[in-house]
Amino acid sequence: MKRFEQLYYLSWDHRSALMEAFNVSKYVDEFDNLQTLEKRNSIINFYEKDLLLHFRAEEEILLPRMTLNSEVNIELIRKTLDDHILIHSLIILLKKETNDFQKLKSILKEFATNLTAHIRFEERELFEHAQSILNNNDFNEIQKEITERYGDKYLSPSCDLPEELA
Numbered sequence: 001m002k003r004f005e006q007l008y009y010l011s012w013d014h015r016s017a018l019m020e021a022f023n024v025s026k027y028v029d030e031f032d033n034l035q036t037l038e039k040r041n042s043i044i045n046f047y048e049k050d051l052l053l054h055f056r057a058e059e060e061i062l063l064p065r066m067t068l069n070s071e072v073n074i075e076l077i078r079k080t081l082d083d084h085i086l087i088h089s090l091i092i093l094l095k096k097e098t099n100d101f102q103k104l105k106s107i108l109k110e111f112a113t114n115l116t117a118h119i120r121f122e123e124r125e126l127f128e129h130a131q132s133i134l135n136n137n138d139f140n141e142i143q144k145e146i147t148e149r150y151g152d153k154y155l156s157p158s159c160d161l162p163e164e165l166a
């Protein structure tokens with residue numbers, strides 16, 4: 001199913017999160033200690049500046065509207081929240097670890113694997129389900145609230161829905 005325009009901001013976030021995760025999975029084994037520490041810091045920064053905003057928008061704007069619908073598949077809502085909590089917990093581990101570089105690498109890899117799987121789940125199952133149960137009015141409200149939170153984050157006219165998520 002084609003992604004509804006009202007969910008584009010969330011799908012654009014998914015594209016940049018997939019890139020972050022890909023760059024960890026592909027290169028982390030080759031990193032020296034300094035590069036590992038820098039990647040740890042940049043992932044924590046990405047989480048605090050982008051991912052938290054994204055998770056909160058899903059948890060506070062999208063999921064509650066889905067749960068108000070009698071057709072909701074509640075297992076998909078639960079899995080979304082479970083995934084978020086797992087990702088939060090990996091960030092806590094990342095923040096704690098500054099000396100053991102092998103351990104840092106394995107936490108980074110686990111973060112990347114789980115984030116990638118989570119995004120694919122949302123695009124393939126959660127968002128598809130949202131599009132099948134919510135009505136146009138719900139989606140317009142969702143878009144309005146997300147836009148208020150995101151400000152000018154995606155105002156560039158060159159922002160198109162990435163093909164792999166379409």
Ligand SMILES: [Fe+2]
Pocket residue numbers: 055058080084118122
């Ligand atoms: Fe999510």
Ligand SMILES: [Fe+2]
Pocket residue numbers: 010014054058119122
């Ligand atoms: Fe998401």
